[in-house]
Structure formats: structure tokens, C-alpha cells
Amino acid sequence: MIPTAIKLSRSAATVAxxxxxxxxxxxxxxxxxxxxINGSNxxxxxxxxxxxxxxxxxxxxxxxxxxxxxxxxxxCLSTQTSEGQDSAGDNSRGMVLLAMSTLSSERGNFDExxxxxxxxxxxxxxxxxxxxxxxxxxxxxxxxxxxxxTSSVLADKCLELLVKNEPESNGGDFINARARAVKGLVExxxxxxxxxxxxxxxxxxxxxxxxYGEFLHATQNFSLxxxxxxxxxxxxxxxxxxxxxxxxxxxxxxAEEVSLAATCALGQLxxxxxNFADAEEILTKALTITxxxxxxxxxxxxxxxxxxxxxxxxxxxxxxxxxxxIQEGLYRRAIELLKAPPLDAEGTEANVDRSDIVxxxxxxxxxxxxxxxxxxxxxxxAKGWAQAAWRNRRMSLAEALDISNTSSAVPIIDARISxxx
Numbered sequence: 001m002i003p004t005a006i007k008l009s010r011s012a013a014t015v016a017x018x019x020x021x022x023x024x025x026x027x028x029x030x031x032x033x034x035x036x037i038n039g040s041n042x043x044x045x046x047x048x049x050x051x052x053x054x055x056x057x058x059x060x061x062x063x064x065x066x067x068x069x070x071x072x073x074x075x076c077l078s079t080q081t082s083e084g085q086d087s088a089g090d091n092s093r094g095m096v097l098l099a100m101s102t103l104s105s106e107r108g109n110f111d112e113x114x115x116x117x118x119x120x121x122x123x124x125x126x127x128x129x130x131x132x133x134x135x136x137x138x139x140x141x142x143x144x145x146x147x148x149x150t151s152s153v154l155a156d157k158c159l160e161l162l163v164k165n166e167p168e169s170n171g172g173d174f175i176n177a178r179a180r181a182v183k184g185l186v187e188x189x190x191x192x193x194x195x196x197x198x199x200x201x202x203x204x205x206x207x208x209x210x211x212y213g214e215f216l217h218a219t220q221n222f223s224l225x226x227x228x229x230x231x232x233x234x235x236x237x238x239x240x241x242x243x244x245x246x247x248x249x250x251x252x253x254x255a256e257e258v259s260l261a262a263t264c265a266l267g268q269l270x271x272x273x274x275n276f277a278d279a280e281e282i283l284t285k286a287l288t289i290t291x292x293x294x295x296x297x298x299x300x301x302x303x304x305x306x307x308x309x310x311x312x313x314x315x316x317x318x319x320x321x322x323x324x325x326i327q328e329g330l331y332r333r334a335i336e337l338l339k340a341p342p343l344d345a346e347g348t349e350a351n352v353d354r355s356d357i358v359x360x361x362x363x364x365x366x367x368x369x370x371x372x373x374x375x376x377x378x379x380x381x382a383k384g385w386a387q388a389a390w391r392n393r394r395m396s397l398a399e400a401l402d403i404s405n406t407s408s409a410v411p412i413i414d415a416r417i418s419x420x421x
Contacts, residue, residue: 046092049076050099057103061295066107073100090126098133098250105251106294110141113251117141129248131161136207137251139182143417144252146355146391148186155186181208184215185417204228205235206247207258207416210265214421217269218394218410226269232262252416260289261415264307268412271311274318283308286415299354300415302337305330306361307413313364314403324368331365343385352389356420357413359389363397392420 049072057069077096080089097116104113120126120134135158142151159182204212213228249255267283270276287304294300309330316323340358352358363386369379390397400411400420412421 043092090123094126094130133248140253155183181211185211229266264415276315302334305334334361354418359386362386
């Protein structure tokens with residue numbers, strides 16, 4: 001019986017030998033995660049090993065396959081010895097660290113992911129794209145953990161980096177758009193000043209465009225928001241930014257996560273417009289993609305199921321129909337996957353992961369229970385828990401669940417960061 005570490009070491013060595021025989025092979029999986037950095041700026045052996053590790057980790061979607069993928073990346077990082085400061089070497093090390101952080105974040109190991117991203121900042125000779133990718137990923141992870149003050153500091157740091165490295169970027173428009181989008185996403189409530197003027201900016205792509213689309217959606221500019229979401233989805237499927245090293249990304253800000261989040265947002269927008277057939281089709285597609293990428297038991301599946309449950313809730317209320325069984329099944333499954341604590345666990349509402357989504361799911365579930373006479377007490381208890389757990393700054397839980405609300409406070413679930421905007 002060959003130990004796992006030895007088997008993985010041999011596999012990594014095989015990848016390394018293969019890489020020396022020809023040009024780097026970049027599979028679609030690799031391109032989606034890393035946005036495509038020019039091979040001349042990184043070691044082709046490292047690129048091959050990264051691609052192998054990502055593919056292997058996701059092949060089984062198990063703790064073991066992810067651990068083996070990380071082992072390959074650790075071995076790859078150890079081979080990228082630092083002999084003086086050079087761009088190619090630091091780019092290679094940076095890309096390995098981005099890949100390691102991505103795999104860690106997908107398994108919910110955010111501390112490990114952030115540790116790897118912090119190390120990228122020490123690679124002073126790495127490219128502009130590598131360092132920005134690490135900062136954006138850090139912002140995204142801190143937002144997902146509801147550490148908004150830290151996210152704001154990091155967004156300012158990213159803005160400073162973008163300004164300082166303007167000559168290395170693709171131009172001023174790109175710098176302004178990306179900086180505004182990062183800061184705008186952090187602010188959540190006061191995003192308008194950061195997104196003004198982006199409508200005609202050709203630099204709007206990827207995560208930048210998604211954040212702008214969400215701003216338009218939240219302020220009920222539905223037509224333009226829909227166009228932006230569709231462009232993000234189409235851009236992701238066509239890999240339009242493969243030649244742009246500034247599009248490099250990791251963790252919940254990676255290209256595939258952004259495309260998935262745009263699909264989820266588009267489904268919500270169609271539901272807000274009352275186009276329920278389209279909404280159901282789009283959200284079902286988002287659910288399928290999420291399950292394929294993360295596995296059927298991942299918390300992110302619960303995020304998408306919450307969007308679907310809310311869509312059915314809105315449909316039933318506007319059409320004066322009954323879909324209680326469908327809604328209850330979706331809410332119950334979402335709450336389970338989101339790992340929501342039981343209602344009778346004292347004080348748990350103050351310390352729960354993805355609290356926005358959990359509170360929204362449990363609040364919707366409470367309404368389903370409250371309309372049933374024999375379950376009203378349970379519903380009131382769930383409603384009280386959800387209200388206590390809700391910490392969104394832009395609207396109350398009641399406003400988020402009120403489909404008759406005609407104010408500018410339109411709730412949007414951002415599947416990138418598992419937050420309600």
C-alpha cells in the first residue's frame with residue numbers, strides 16, 4: 001500500500017516532467033479560476049502543477065481530494081525557491097498561493113485562505129495583477145465573514161495599489177472602474193458615489209460589472225442591471241479576459257464564482273419583475289452549477305436554495321396561489337445546508353455564519369409556519385430568532401420580505417459573498 005503523500009508526490013513530479021516537454025496546457029478549469037496570466041511571466045511547470053492540483057481537488061469534492069490537491073500545491077511552492085527578486089519567480093509563487101487560498105476557501109477554511117493571500121503581499125516583484133487579485137480575494141472573504149471594517153481597510157489598500165501601479169495597468173479607465181467596484185461592494189449601503197459614471201466605461205467586466213449590476217438592481221434600474229448581468233455571464237462563458245493578467249482572481253472573487261453569482265442575481269431580478277418562468281429556469285441553472293462545483297451538501301447550495309424559495313414565495317403572493325409545501329421544503333433544506341443552529345440554542349442568533357442568508361431563509365420559513373394555525377407558535381419563535389440574527393444595514397428583515405415594498409430597498413442575495421445587499 002503506497003502512502004497518499006508518496007503517490008501525490010509522484011503525480012506532481014510527473015506533471016513537472018510533462019511541463020518541460022511542451023507549452024503549458026491551460027484547461028477551462030484553470031482559466032476560470034485564475035483569469036489567465038501570461039505564461040511568460042510564470043514558470044510553466046508551476047502552471048501545470050497548479051492546474052493538476054485544482055482538477056484533482058475538485059474531482060471528488062471530498063476532504064481527501066482537497067487535501068491531496070493542497071499537498072501538490074505545497075510541493076509546488078517548495079520548488080519555487082527564491083534566488084533574488086524576479087517577476088517570473090514571484091508570479092509563480094503568487095499564483096500557487098492564490099490557488100491554495102481558493103481551495104481552502106471552497107472548503108470553508110477561511111483562516112488558511114486569508115493566510116495564503118496575505119503572503120502574496122510579501123512578493124514585491126510579483127505583477128500588478130497577482131497582488132490585486134490577492135487583495136480583492138481578501139476583501140471578498142472578509143465580507144463573507146461580515147468583517148466589514150477590515151474589508152474597508154483592505155479596499156482602501158487596493159485603491160492605493162491600483163493608483164501607485166497605474167503605468168503597469170491597462171489604463172486609467174480600468175483602474176478607476178476596478179477601484180470603485182471594490183470599494184462600492186464594501187460600502188454596500190453608500191455605494192452610489194463609487195459607481196457613478198461607470199455606465200459607459202468599457203472597463204466594466206467580471207466582478208467589477210457584477211457589483212455595478214447589483215447597484216443598479218438595488219436602485220431598481222432593472223433594465224440596465226439585466227444587461228450588465230447578462231454581459232457578465234456571457235463574458236465568463238467566453239473567457240474574454242484570458243489575455244489580461246489584471247483579471248487574475250481567487251476565492252469567492254474568481255471568474256467562475258462571479259459568473260455563478262451573476263446567474264443567481266439575474267434569476268432574482270426576473271423574479272422581482274414578475275417573470276417567474278424565466279426566474280425559475282435561471283435559478284435552477286445556478287443551483288445545478290453550484291452543486292456541480294461544490295457538491296450537493298455545500299453551504300453555497302443553501303444560498304441558492306434560499307433564492308429559489310423566495311422566488312416561489314413572491315410568485316405565490318402575487319398570483320394568490322398556494323405553494324406552501326414547495327416553500328417549506330426549500331427553506332428547510334436551505335437552513336440545513338447553511339448549518340443554522342437550532343431555535344432552542346440560546347444566544348446562537350448573535351453568532352452564526354452567513355447570518356443575512358440564514359435570517360432571510362428562517363424568516364421566510366417562519367411566515368410559512370405562521371399561516372398554519374397548528375404551527376403558528378413555532379413560526380413566531382422562528383420569526384423572533386430571524387429578526388435577532390438580521391444585521392443588514394440597508395433594510396430591516398420585514399422590508400426584505402415585503403414584496404409590496406416600492407422603495408429603493410430591493411434585497412439582492414450576492415452569492416459571491418453570501419450577503420444580502
